[in-house]
Amino acid sequence: MKLVISKQTLVSALQIITPITDKSSSKPILSNFLLKATGTDSEGRVEFSATDYEISIQGEFPARVEQEGTVCISAKRVLEICREFLSDEVNVGADEQLWVSLAGGPARLRLPSVEIGLYPSMEIMELPNRFRISTTELKRSIQLTLFATLTTETRKNLMGVCLQLDSGGNVRFVSTDGHRLAQVSRKVELIAGEDPPEVIIPRKSLLEMQRVLDNSEEMVEIAFDERNLLLTSGKMVMTTRLIEGKFPNVEPVIPKDNDKTISVNRERVVNALKIVSIMSNDKIKPVKLTLSSGKMRLESEQAEYGDVADELDVEGYQGEEMSIGFNARYLLDVFNEVSPSETVEMKMKGPLNPCLIQIPEDSGFLSVVMPLRIEW
């Protein structure tokens, strides 16, 4: 094998696949990736592929290929060294004994290839339910739901984002950790799908998907069945297994009749929440919101340390004073993720009822946060 590839292409391809080549894995072979050169000269292509059994990524990039061939080498090591090369191009070669050399200018890396046959095979499946979505919309949808997923392994079905697609081309992303939820609805271009199943995309796959999307073209295609999901973006394909299980029906817990609505300035609230939550060392940062006409007061609930309070103007609320306790972290998560939106709407009912959070710019988004209960 012999080829020349631009350093930038090589590095960005490796940056996408390296996170899934887990070195600490019990299968050391999974720390490697496959590099396959096909075609000749200007027609040449290099395919990068890697898998950790859960997620597989394959990407094809242009290169000047002098001699075809395939090698299987450590992703992390190649990335770390190639990144430091001073030249714009990298020469890749392999001899019959499968010693691979990568040279960028005078600097050169030589390392042995693993027997290619030992690397798990990846195949791209044909999946029945397919739609197209803009890369920006998908990225935003992931960002707006990922934060509410469960991170401890207690309820597996909550450790990802649920994807719902109907035959009218409406897609919905939903996530919840049991105490709060986030939901994004979008209209997409449906390609195929009759009664598509509800599926749950693992958290880890979504994090990886964000990296792939950072290097994607304008539109991407998603295809899935009950067990796998495929993201295609130009010459890049990412496959992920899905979480088996049923996602809870969140429809009944989304408040419909919360009548105490306020509009607040996002940055102002984030700032106030940060000030108030500094008083607490715990993971949970209790904050008390007190609404009165045109005003919202935020107070820390850690009386032992002293008090801290902040007050800001709000629009919309006219009525009796009402106090409601929240985990400041939950509010901060939503308020941070909806950036750059300027205004946020909070719809409340009472101190023990869930609070609905929405933004005027995006009617497809909503989040629900359960208040904290403070027993005196």
Add this chain to the structure above:
Amino acid sequence: MGKISLLPDALINKIAAGEVVERPASVVKELVENSLDSGARRIQINIVNGGRDLISVLDDGQGMGEEDTRLAVLRHATSKISREEHLEAIATLGFRGEALASIAAVSRFELTSCRDELEGGFRLVLEGGREISAGRVGFPRGTRVVVEELFLNTPARRKFLRAAATELQHIQQAVINSAFANPGVGFRLTHNNRTLQDLPPASGLGERTLQLLGPEFAAGLLAVSGGEGLLSYEGLVSRPSFSQSSRRWQYLFVNGRHVRNPGIQHAIGHAYRTLLMKDRHPAYILMLNLQPSEVDVNVHPAKTEVRLRNPQLVHTVLSRDIHRQVMESSRSDFSGRAVSAAEGRVLGDLRQGDLGVVSYAGAQGREQAGDTEGDQSAAASWGGVQDSRLPATQGPENSARIFRGRYSISGDAGEYAGEQAGRPEEELAAAPSGRGPEAGMAEGMTEGMTAGMAAGMAVNPLSGGGFHFQPLVTGAGRETALLDTRTVVLSQFHNTYILAQRGDTLLLVDQHAAHERILFEQYRSQFYEGRMLTEPYLLPPTLELSAQNALLLEQYLPQWKKMGFGIEPFGRNTFRLEHVPALISGRNVEGLIMEVLDELALFGKSGRLEEVFNEILERTACHSAIRAGMTLSREEMEALMGQLSGLEINLYCPHGRPVWVDFPLAELERRFKRTV
């Protein structure tokens, strides 16, 4: 011909022998127990070749006449019980009447006994259970049993005997167990004519411990005692600084019998919560006395297992009492080198030789405070466990205590309330004899107290001068001798240790560990005494439990609720989790609930929740505490030391690392060869 027939006696004896006589050590144990039951003051045990060839046990007990000697080797022949009711209240070690017959069935057996020296002795020789010879011999008062060629007619068992050295180990262990349980009896053990143990009758457990484990080991132990209702205990337990890497040095005796009981062992381990590092274990020799009707020893022929009628209460009392006594010892460690005083106490006990004399002031105080809730619930629980589980419903004036007590399951609401309530009385009781922590020592302090003690008494309110600490963190009942402590901060070493002087002692304080301990105590009191913060679910998870666990959960629903868990029955064995304590937000709540249920099933109570809560508070404390390597101003160091002296436990950080080490002037002078 029918297939079922009654077994001949000889075979029954051989089978029974298999249960009782597992190895030479079990023979020794049985024979020694017989000697003890006969009132022996001295017991001589001779072993040849690991007990394979010869085991001989000679005692000076009351002996038997000819008729009794003959009866003794029959199965179920015993002088110890005669009616069924006696089984309910067994006060002797042996009672089943199987031992001698079983041993005789599998060996060459010689029993010589004399009740009255004028009458002379009687000797009976059996082989494999058959009588070989019998006749009168001259013999002093007492009994001797000689067992030769053990398992001579059960080759299978003989084949399974281990090397002589291994068997000897077990025999020694059996003798040590008996020696601990009977300090007043002299023991002598020889092997192949070499003396291995020679223990003259001791005046108490303290002296026996000194004989068996040596002075260094004994100095690492702390005398504890106490009791409640039908239970009392005394013994020696590790100081937290004297933890062990294994559970080997844990001797538990119930009514004079060496036993294993996971529940009790768990309780003692629990008493050291937050005081020991992971994988460190306390050493202890603990004598537990229960009314015979409260304990069933007839569980296994070897009688190493016991069943308690009321395991929850025993657990509660032991873990609470021992925890407090150990904590007080580590607190007095800080207040002016009382360590040496406490060491003096044990040594004094050893010399004085009767642990029973040292009564624990706290226990007395609690008894006097008979009207506190803790006592009520504990007393009530003897009558019925259910009563003690719901002590919280006893009236509004107790709500504050209940609140503090809300965090541990089962009878503990009473436990903590009792602890809190008991404190003022404790101090009252202690008042005449001195300051709180030392009160218990007062009676133990006799002429045995020497230089070390004197040094300990010098809590030096007069010496020094300089910074006078006011405890910044106080709470009800936290006034201690430490209020008088004067410590002068000298400097900081390596940006990690605070150098301080207290009287004639140089202190090195680990600034991180100290701050960590201070914060931990602050967080803990905030959490346990503050108002409860719970996090409700938007989508409540359901718990599917086994029928047994469902019952268990339901039984303790009010306790769960008090700790901030909203659990609602959801049909059959399913429950719905409505809300959880905010502290454990983001944790595996379902897993935690299962762990607690497992402990409840096994031990009848669980400290798991408290452990988890503490662990989270510990971590928060650790992250917020000042680090090693930080330069501290004099004011900061003084503030830190001041807060430290106001705490109840300040010897160890929550992970069990020491907070400070000290160098008494006397020790430094020795090292500089100023004194010898």
